[in-house]
Amino acid sequence: MVPLEYLLRFINEDAPFGDVTSKAVIPGGMKARAVIVAKQNGIIAGVEETEALFKHFGVEVRVKKRDGEEVEKGDTIVELEGDAKAVLLVERTALNIMGRMSGIATEVRRLVERVRAVNPKVRVAGTRKSLLKPLDKKAILIGGGEPHRFSLSDAILIKDNHLALVPLEEAIKRAKAFSVYKVIEVEVESIEDAVKAARAGADVVMLDNMTPGEIAKTIEALKREGLRDKVKIEVSGGITPENIAEYARLDIDVISLGYLTHSVKNFDVSLEVIGRA
Structure with a gap:
């Protein structure tokens, strides 16, 4: 967790100074029952x-x-009972967290299933394009994807600005x-x-913003040089839910998408107070 x-x-x-609405309106000691429902x-x-x-x-x-469970519209996710002010204090934060994480997990699962239907060996990964990484990375895992790097400290990723x-x-x-332990x-x-990177000993070669045709040619070049099996191939950039299957058909290992965390739509959940306890 x-x-x-x-x-x-x-x-x-x-609520830096408390929930003033509940303080003003809700009598002290009042108990409430509520549910969080999938919409x-x-x-x-x-x-x-x-929880x-x-x-x-x-x-x-x-x-x-x-x-990680599948839910349908109208399903109750949790039932709550306790101090009414506490329920209302946590309400929006809990819904924001659950809505964002469920939106990511739902989209990841959809894309993972789409990719696996074409090529079961290809993994779907997120990126670091997020400011809520603890929540977003966990949501990617729940959806069946790979979180990729959690931080700049995790692995060595040499990008265009380094080069x-x-x-x-x-x-x-x-x-x-620098290290024998870092990927x-x-x-x-x-x-x-790509050939230079593989020959120089990279563990993973990321093909960035290449078309499926360009990626196919790159993989063939690596095979000719006897280098394909020495590296993992990740593709990223320009990949969408609509074209991801085209990339999945290729001889690659990972597809990474920043879209999973920077553009995914929130999942609709609602907290409904159903009466006093």
């Missing part, structure tokens, strides 16, 4: 985080749908000397650089 301390920051941001079909995520937040504020939680300063072979040589990935945009 994402650490509680991280989640509480959202509550503190949403669409999909994969639910963020249930653990929702932790409500429990922290003394609300009893009965989980009806666990992270604008240091030549490709030298950059890989420096990276290999070395190199982003390239041409067949020539």
